[in-house]
Amino acid sequence: MRVIADLDRCVGAGQCVLTAPARFDQDDEDGRVLVLAAEVDQDGVAAVREAVSVCPSQALSLVER
Template structure:
C-alpha cells in the first residue's frame, strides 16, 4: 500500500492528522498535508483508509 497526497487539492482541514497522526502531519506554513510514511505496513491500512475517506478535499488516495 502506498499513500498518495495531492497537495494542490489539500485544504488543510487536518482530518488525516486527527485520524492517523503516525502517518500524516500538516505543514506549519500553510497547513497542507505532509505524508510521514508513504508506504506504511499493513497494520496501518485501516487508519490510512479512514483518513482517505475523511478528507473533505479528496486529496488522499491509496495505491495497492
C-alpha cells in the same frame, strides 16, 4: 500499499492528522498535509483508509505498489 497526497487539492482541514497522526502531519506554513510514511503496512492500513475517506478535499489516495 502507498498513500499519495495531492497538495493542489489539499485544503489543510487536518482530518488526516486527527485520524492517523503517525502517518500524517500538517505543514507549519500553509497547513497542507505532510505524509510522514508513504509506505503503508498491514498494521497501518485501517487508519490510512479512514484518513482517505474523511478527507474533505479528497486529496489523499491509497494505491497498490
